[in-house]
Amino acid sequence: MNVCLRCGAEPPLASQICHDCVRQTIELASLPVNLRMVACKSCSSLKVPGTWTEFKDLDSAVSSFAESSVDWNIDTKKQVIQLSLNQLDPHRFRTEVNCTGVFQEVALSSLLKSEINVKFQVCQSCSRLAGGYYESILQIRTKRKEILDLAVDLVYNEIDSGPSELFTPEAGTVKGGFDFQLSSTEKGRSLAKELMIKFGGQVTETSKLIGRKDGRDLLRHTFGVRLPEVKTGDHLFLDEEVWCVTRIDRRKANLKRLIPSLAQKTVEIDFLRNVPLLDNLSEVQPVSHRGREYLLLDPFTLQTVEAISPEDWKGDKISALRYGNDTYFIWD
Ligand SMILES: [Zn+2]
Ligand SMILES: [Zn+2]
Structure with missing residues (x-):
């Protein structure tokens, strides 16, 4: 019969020694x-x-x-x-x-x-931050404050949730937009791309020689992001018609015509510069109707107006947009 090689005790054994001897001889960990x-x-x-x-x-x-x-x-x-x-x-x-x-x-x-x-x-990271170190500049430009604010928020979120090597020693409003100094060229490039994918527009990249290190040129890159003045979901007044922006892809915008009756087209976003934007949609309560003849409450003037629903209209939602002194009703 096997017994402990160390003390002669009977089983149970582990590697031919008894459990007591294991506890006495095997060192679990040290520090x-x-x-x-x-x-x-x-x-x-x-x-x-x-x-x-x-x-x-x-x-x-x-x-x-x-x-x-x-x-x-x-x-x-x-x-x-x-x-x-x-x-x-x-x-x-x-x-x-x-x-x-x-x-x-x-x-x-x-x-x-x-x-x-x-x-x-x-x-x-901290010494670079303290020294105002930066590798690239991200310039965001758009004439529309609302879009600029969304873009700036997006960049700050990325910086805050990124690793500590990513920081912005200086950032702020400049004429026509907002500039970020960034600690990373790679991140500057990817942020510029992300903004373009989200909002449309175009990115330009330039670089400037700022010195030499270890026999290599040191370049500082500038990523210029020009964002459009419109975003997905905007309503526009164009050629006496009301359009909704359904999609923006780089320099193209897909539009859906709401009034008169539905139609679609794609335009260059540059074409939409200075196009009048309409306020957000307001819901409309029908006061009464007989067949296609409706009496609607205009949410902007609070007056009742008569309207005829589109011939094949089966929906139950009516909304309104305001441009100038006119209210436009949308039959969804
Ligand atoms: Zn033993
Ligand atoms: Zn640190």
Whole structure:
């Protein structure tokens, strides 16, 4: 019969030694009692070989560093860490790390303690941000304030949700639009493209030599995005007719004619410069009707008007648009 090679105890055995002896001899994990790490004093990023890793605060950075410093016995499975942190002063943390795991069938645990010294530096992103560093300029131009606001919001959202290497040291309103300085050329290019896909229009790219580094030319790129003055869903007054913009694709706009009766066409967006835009649709309440003869309440003048529904109209929704002194009814 097999017995423990170490103490002669009877089974159950794991690798020919009894469970008690496993607990006494197998080291589940270890951790140096003193650890050193480097964090960014501005954004709490943790310096790791070759780069910086972002964390939401210093505690998270220290916890992650302590966790990654635990040296596990590679023959153990189901490794679980519970970690508590205690800040002693701005530079020092004490941590207790409770490790559990399984060797063969034997559950093991060990409580490790360490003191972590934090050295502060400034990460690359923060030092570039502080130095006003930027690689590219994104220029957004449109005559329509509403579209400009939507585009600027989109860019800020991308920056806020992007990695910390993406930032804008300076951004603001300029004549005819809004300019962003961006920390990345690649992102400048992709943001310009995204704006064009969303709003239509066109992008131009130019670059300027700003110096040389490591024998290579350093270029600063400018992405000029010219957005149209109309967007999908707008209502327009064109050739005495009422049109709705159904789609914008780069420099083309698809239009649907609402009054008189439905029709469609595609035009160059440049053709829609200075075209009168109509207010948002208002719902219309029919007061009464007999056959195709309707009495409608004009939502703009609050007066009743007589109207004839289109011959094949079966819908139940009537809306109104206002242009100048006229109200236009749309029979959906
Ligand atoms: Zn034993
Ligand atoms: Zn930083």
